Amino acid sequence: MALRRRDFLTAAFRPRELALACTGAVAWTHAVDEAKAAPFSLRPPHAREEPDLLASCIKCGQCVEACPFDTLHLAKVGDEAAIGVPRFDARQEPCHMCEDVPCAASCPTDALEKNLAIEEAQMGLAVLIDQETCLAFQGLRCEVCYRACPMLGKAIRLEFEPQERTGKHAFFLPVVDSDQCTGCGMCEHACILEEAAIRVLPRDLAKGKLGEHYRFGWKEEARISRDFTAPDRAPEIPEWEDSMERVLEQMDDLTGIEEP
C-alpha cells in the first residue's frame, strides 16, 4: 500500500497511468485557464502587471490586513475575479493613498512592489464614462469628483466652456490627466449620481495606443529644434543644363566609359 519510489516511476511508463496523468494535466490546465479568464479588477497600488501579479501573489491577505481602510479584499468564489487575489471596488471603498503604502510593504512575495511613492501608483484610470448623466455636462455646478481627487487640480482639472443654452454661463467640465491619475477611485466613490458617471477602469481598458509609426506634425515641430518656417527668398534651383551635365559625369564615373 505504501508508496515506493520504484512503483511510482515504473507506473509512469505504463500506458494506462500515463494516459490518466495526461488527461488530468489537460483538464487541470483548462480549469486554471478558465479561472484566470475572469474580468479585470482594480488592484492594490504598485501591483505588478496582471500576468505577473496572478503568478506571484500567494493569496495570503497580508495586504488586506495592512490596509487601514476597508478597501482591499481577496476575491472569493462568486466574485467573478481571479480567486484569492486582492482587489477593490472603488464605488464601495476607494484607495486612500496612504503615504507609506502599507499594503505593498506587507507583501511577502513582491507581487506588490515596495518603496515606490504612492503618487506613482497606476491602479487604474478614471474615465468620465457618461456625459449624458454627468451634472457638469448638463451645465450644473457639481465638481464633486474634482474636489474629491487627492491630486487636486492635477489628475482632474476643470475646463471651462461657454454654455449656449443660457448664453451667460459656463460649463465646468472635469477632465482627467492620465499621467497624473493613480486610479485611487476617490472620484468614482464621490460621484453623487446613483450610478457613477466617472469610473476607474484598469488602464489597459481605458487607454488607446497609437501605432509606433504615427507622428503628429505639430508635436514633431516642438521636438525638433530646426526652424521649419518658410524662407523669405525662393530656394535656388540649379539650371537644367548644369544639373544634366553633372548627372552625365557621374554616370561616366560609374561605368568607366570615356567620351570619344
Add this chain to the structure above:
Amino acid sequence: MSWLYAHRYLLARRAVVAGMFVLFWLGANAHLGVLTGNLSSSRVLRTVPLSDPFAVLQILATGRSLAATVLVGALIVLVFYAAVGGRVFCGWVCPVGIVGDGASWIRRRFAIRGQFRVARSARFWILALALPVSAVTGVAAFEWLSPIGIVQRELIQGPGLGLVLTVSALVLVDVFVVREGWCGSLCPLGAFYSLLGRLALVRVAFDPKRCDHCGDCAKVCPEPHVIDFNAMAQKGFIESGDCLNCARCLEVCPRDAYQFSLRSNAGAANDLGEGDPHATQSTA
C-alpha cells in the same frame, strides 16, 4: 475525565487549528499582530515570516523570482515539518483535515461502505503534475483550485458561498464516493508533506510486546496502511511519511502499545527489548 484523557490529542489538535484561526481572524479583523496572513503565507508578531513551501515551488515553476521574505518563510516551515513530521500539517494545522475527520466519523457512525476506490498514490501524481501545469498556465496551479485555500480565506475574511460549497463537496465526496477521498487520495499538499515526512524526527513508537492485535488503531487511523504490524515491530515505530502523527492510534489503544518518540529513541528502545547491550550504552 477519562473521556478527556482518552481524547487528549484529538482535543489538542482541534485546539491548535481553532487557536490558529482565531489568531488569523483577529489579525485580519482586529489588527492583532500575533499572526497575520493565512496558511499560504503569514508573519508571526509581524516579523517572522512563514510560507507554504509547496505554493512557493509552484510560483517558482511559473518562472517568477520571489522576494527573500517568502523564501525564508518557506525554509522555516520546511525545517519545522521535517522535524515534527510532514503531515503534522494535515493532522494539527489544516482546517480541511477536520472536515475529512468529520466525514470519516459519519462513515463509521452510519457504517457507510466505500463506493469507489482511488489509489492513495493518486495524490503523488497530482503533486508531480502541479509543477508542469503551473509552468504552462503561468500561475500556481493548485493554489487556484485548492479547497484548503478557499476554506481558510473564507474562515479568516468572512464566510461566503465558497466555504459552504467546498465543505459540502468535500463531505459528500468523502462520505459517499471515496473513503478519505480528499485528504487520503487527492490532496497534493498532503502528498508534499508525506514526502517531507520521510525525514521526520518525531514518530509514533510501537511496542510489539504490548500489542494484542485488536486492530482498534487501524479502524481510527486516517491512513490505515501506515499501520503495518510486521514493519512496526521490526523498526519500533511507524515509518511511513503518510503518518499524520495525529495520535488517534495512541489514544484508542487499550494496551498503550503506542507513544510519541524520537525516531532514534524508538529504534533503540526495541533494540533494548531484544537485549542488545550496545544499544543500552548508546541510550544511556
